[in-house]
Amino acid sequence: MTAFRLKDGGLIDRNSRLRFTFDGRAMTAFAGDTLASALLANGRMLVGRSFKYHRRRGIVTAGAAEPNALVTVGTGGRREPNTRATMLEMFDGLVAESQNRWPSLGFDIGAMNGLLSPMIAAGFYYKTFMWPAKFWEAVYEPLIRRAAGLGRAGYERDPDRFEKCWAHCDLLVIGAGPTGLMAALTAAWSGARIIVADEQARLGGALVNEREVVDEAAGSAWADGVAAELASMPNVTMLPRTTVFGWYDSNVFGAVERVQKHVAEPSPKRAVERLWRIAAKRAVLATGAEERPLVFGGNDRPGVMLGGAVRAYLNRFAVAPGARVAIATSSDAGYRTAQDLASRGVEVAAVVDVRAEAAPRDAAGARVVSGEIVATLGRRKLRAIEVSNAGKRERITVDAVAMSGGYSPIIHLACQRGAKPSWDERLNAFVAPATQEGLSIAGSAAGIYALAQCLQDGIDKASAALRLLGRTPAAVTRPAVEPRDDTSSAPSWRVGQVRGKAFVDFQNDVTIDDLGLAVREGYGHVELAKRYTTTGMATDQGKLGNINAAGIIAAARGKSIAEVGTTTFRPFYTPVSFGALAGAHRGKHFAPVRRSPLHRWAEKHGASFVEAGLWHRSAYFPRAGETSWRESVDREVLNVRRNAGLCDVSTLGKIEIFGPDAAAFLDKVYCNGFAKLPVGKARYGLMLREDGFVFDDGTTSRLGAEHFLMTTTTALAGPVMAHLDFCAQVLWPQLDVRFASVSDQWAQMAVAGPKARVILQEVIAQDISNQAFPFLGAAAVTALGSIGARLFRISYSGELAYELAVPARHGNAVADAIMRAGEPHGICAYGTEAMGVMRIEKGHVTHAEINGTVTPDDIGFGRMVSNAKDFVGRAMLRREGLVADDRLQLVGLKAAGDDRRIRAGAHLLARDAPASTANDQGHITSACYSPILGHHIGLAMLKGGRRRHGEQITVWDGLRGEGFDAIVGPPAFVDPENARLHV
């Protein structure tokens, strides 16, 4: 026989029939099924293959700990490998596939590995594959890697939407079983803001799976009632289908809600998964307890399930695991399974109780054997078990086994922040420390197993939490339940006699023997044993096997399980999709886009945009007929140098600084002086880090006696602001200075070229002649008759140039007006590329040179550095290494012979020196074709470079297979005397 659907009962909707496929086979299910229950109802016992030996595997659990029933669901961009069939709500049209098998689930070549198992025991790969050395790369490793993993992920883009959400509450209740529901009710009635999260769609925890009576109703009906009441209260947020996966500092919990994972076609308006970051003043952990498997020979054969799972399939899904079931148990829970099976007319072949002195229990008429299972038999499915009973062996025909090895409180979350679990002799389980800030543990998660006590504990722990929050808990009475005492169990980490393989970790195929081997070889520490055997490292993270493993290791080492301890609990409680954790920040929303106020103007002129940090900047403006970016850039450069051009420089950081001590403050943050800068003047400033290296540069203008405007580079606008904040608040707190970023307020355009003045004069009201407004002037002006603007006579290109700033909303209009005024003079739009060419021609530095490792002197600004004042970086600038003779210094380069393309990133060698690290003399930082000079040029950092003007050196670019000689010169190629700036 196989599993089958019972004719009646269960919490399924038999009127709602759903279709799904498994490995291409069409099957039906009912609403309320999981994929696992539906597969069982369809008689599918074999659902997967294990990782290493490719053993046939069936469904073991009815919940989150499932190690075997992992399937791939969905197609295309929604393909999802390794989905636990036990947690997947059935929906119409579901497509599922089994994994890790070839060619088919029924016949899998990989199962040959099982024959080799003595050779491929734990850690075998560390001991072989080493000879011949080449074989590792060529043969062994590819083989191992091909065997990797279980499911196959797709390469298609996920079409769905994900999002993140913050939530805040007084009390977070994790788990909505009887304990959690009572905790939630208590807190809700007390008026606290609460959130209830449970990973199941249906709330009630064990009540949904068991035949309990609460307040004279079926347990699941009672739970439905409580859940409905909670949902109706304004101070309660109910989060079903929400797994709390992590507990983080400050009592923040991470949770993921499966918003639309149970529907065939998700609505594009909603997320399919939502990440919750829950800031809870306190939390009650009511996550229940996990039943442990028993470790016996052949315990992995399809048909062997946990007892609790058998009851869940029977009671919740109306599915019987087989027609004749044996129960293997070390706890009283096994008898409950027998009773439930019998009540549904399923034959119980025997209850095999490993406890020698098992007290008589109600086995619903079934035979009770005091003994253990030695082996299971059957080829394609389970046919019988072999039981040893007081020295005798007996074969019992069965088609399913329900195993109950005692319970482990689910303390995962409580131990994610460093707390170590401790062994509880009475419970035979590891428990989490009861008192951790912000968290209380309640019900079965705290080792309380009787239903009545769980309900009461929910009330009590919530009440205590409320009191700690300064609230008066509402008086709540515990609902009435039938008294029943079936919680006792005896420790049993493995059975005594084993035939065949006895699995501790099902998914990773770790057996008793593997653990023994690890101990023998010196890997006996529980953490080493984990790593050597991989026990507990599969997708279920040892939820089922870890305690048995610890017990087996303890025995092998002759220690107690308490001494052996557990491995470390880490997020995630169950695996979480990358999508949920990334939320909406994907694709083009990975990072916000910053858009310049002149973006539209640039678009109109056909700009080609480029990402620069968060910005989209106009790089160049191709025109019809131009076939390469170089052609456009050359044209722009020549036009600016001959006529004029307009370039968007709005992205520069702009900081307005006020206060009586503003000048003194600038003196601290710049290495050159600002105190004497007259009102109406701009000055180039160099900012250092405290370690003496250049941090940023820019011009700062004095707009009033106590009013400055600083510009920073685009890239460092943020860091410079933070630095200024630090200087003002921490280093020189007594200075009366205040400042703010005004970067977004202004559209700023550079107007450069010999005709810049004539053009600009047409839009500016004030006289901007050379006399009225000389080089480095800075003034408030009026643009287009009425717009309050700021004009700076500064030049990056080396031409006569201005930067005009207007309130951002006027940016496009003013730029348009300038273009119109400039038309007769041949003005063009130019972008960052042409700007880059011109600054290289002029020998100006950017972050290609100011890369955090240069001193002012390295880039030719040594003389700017003040001797007369304290400033950030002054002291460390004196260090030996910062004034050494052989420092790299900024120079200009051009090919020695015929023109050669110079590329940034090439290195420099003394002429004819062989290429080696020792001979490396520097590198090229920036390079371009200079259309005005008609050849390529570069800026470079060269050892002692300033002394070497005129020298021929070798440009070495082994990476791109190039090399040629170049002549060193000063960095400024165009107008080194700065004549053009002053016209």
Place this chain on the structure above:
Amino acid sequence: MSEPGDGASPATARLALLEGRAICLVLAAAAARDEIGMRLTTLAGQHGFSARWAGVDRWFVVATGEPGRLAATLQEALAGHASILDQSDGQVAIGIAGDSARATLAKGIALDLHPENFKPGDAAATRLGHVAIQLARTGADAFEILVPRSYAMSVWESLAEMAAEFGCEVQPIAID
């Protein structure tokens, strides 16, 4: 049953670009730091603008009308006590209103926006997603955010996504 987002019922979260706002940043002089809030509250009462705390020495003042006028008013009233920066072009104001306004914002803002913690009239400098913004509660279910202009389109798109499930349907905006 119809719910917001299916097109049949009205949107419970609405986005609006709030144009015609004058926005100034007030930077208090060191000596005036403690009293500037009081002065601004009084001024706000007199002139009908809203003053929003933005840091220990700074406030955003938001009014309807001409940018220049607001700056001038503040300049005059606070001369010697504060520096005034016109940010009417630097900041873009976006309104979010409706029953689901709070739920929308919770998708990007970490602050607890429960009315017990964040009342009408309250303001905060914080982040929406990855962008630093200024948030103000202007009513029981109405909020305004100020976002630096260069980020405004990006933030608008994010808000539109966040509000979509609440029936909000908006077009992209162009701000430059």
Place this chain on the structure above:
Amino acid sequence: MRYSAFQILRQAFTGNRAWQPAWREPAPKSRYDVIIVGGGGHGLATAYYLAKNHGIRDVAVVEKGYLGSGNVGRNTTIIRSNYLLPGNEPFYEHSLKLWEGLEQDLNYNSMVSQRGVINLFHSDGQRDAFARRGNAMRIHGVDAELLDRDGVRAMAPFLDYDNARFPIRGGLLQRRGGTARHDAVAWGFARGADARGVDILQNCAVTGIRVENGTVRGVETTRGTIACGKLGLAAAGHSSEVAAMAGLRLPIDTHVLQAFVSEGLKPFIDTVVTFGAGHFYVSQSDKGGLVFGGDIDGYNSYAQRGNLATVEHVMEAAVALIPSVSRVRVLRAWGGVMDMSMDGSPIIDKTPIENLYLNCGWCYGGFKATPASGWCFAHTIARDEPHELSAAMRLDRFARGYPIDENGAGAQPNLH
């Protein structure tokens, strides 16, 4: 016991009962010629090379936890030698060369997999910086290739080329780079050192350092006082704490870096990829998990566990780079506490205290350095002078103004 396929076969026939322990569990002696503090990769490799290269076998490695419980057992296993600066590149290249022969040398398969490391670039500026780095490698004779977008696409078609916020423009490839099995590195060096007579003392925390007249005499530990001739510190994230026991204040901050592994997948990514527009790097382990990481959490921490905000940040980068990974699930996250130095580069040196030697500052890049670090540190200890390959990695370089600052971030450890 020598490991080989033949040995495996032989043992299989006797039920795998006769395998010997990979190392002894000796009781501490009262004195050793050399004590190494820290049973991570560097400490174990140092002991191994002290014995192997310098004939110094009276050595103990003192480890407070279990073997490899530190960063060697919790890193993302990337090995490469694609460094920029002359103080670094020859050292890391030597390390890669040692990796290439390590399994044979140790008779332990550390699964060195030279599957290639691609560092993506997304702008001209990044390309130029990578070109400079690639040339620094080539000038030292190390393999490096500058790939354009199509070149990257050919190797890693699953990256987002279409809608990425920061389009991929190319990458710097080192084909000889790759990964190695983290735990096996610790175990292999431990077994190799043990076989040469080194005592590996697990669960033995150093609690004090005895210094007399400016000379080290021994250590106090949770398993008693142990005298020594020389003392080498290789305590990674705990370097400041241990050095403080000898009165030294280091240019080190301890930061937590998280790493992650996904559920096991069939082969999905067959190289190592590093995102240039966000903090993210990924490879696939031989078991099938995607092993990946990103930026540090940013604050000083000894807690070996991280923050959710950082997790999200890493995942955002992951999905931005590989959109289809959205549907894959991450299984586990953990943290390691790292010794972040003021310039992002390591220190292998003598100290002002006689017979006390220091190995630290590995930041998040010290796994790849394991063999060379052991090699050079053993040399420094044995000869009382720096090895030429680590000659720039001096402790006084900060005071003297010779930082080895690969990315120019300056003296702020969390920016490196």
Place this chain on the structure above:
Amino acid sequence: MASLIACPHCGIRPKEEFAIRGDAAPVRPAADVPASDDRWNAYVHLRGNPMGRHREFWHHAAGCRRWLIVERDTATHAVFAVIDAQDVALGRTAP
């Protein structure tokens, strides 16, 4: 840690709003006192880096833009106090 930081000015905020600079203990040598190179080196490069109580500079970059001193435990991530760094620098608050 420190998923949440209680800014003295803004209230409880997520870590993402802050930028962290590091150790708040070193004091910049004053300009008018001739500081030895050693003192400067110690200020710029050497760190106590304790396992346990530690004071760190955090910048509330996406909030009030104040530099704060966060006193916390580097082993447990407990936060003991968050104060305004300028108040400390001016001696208005005990460090």
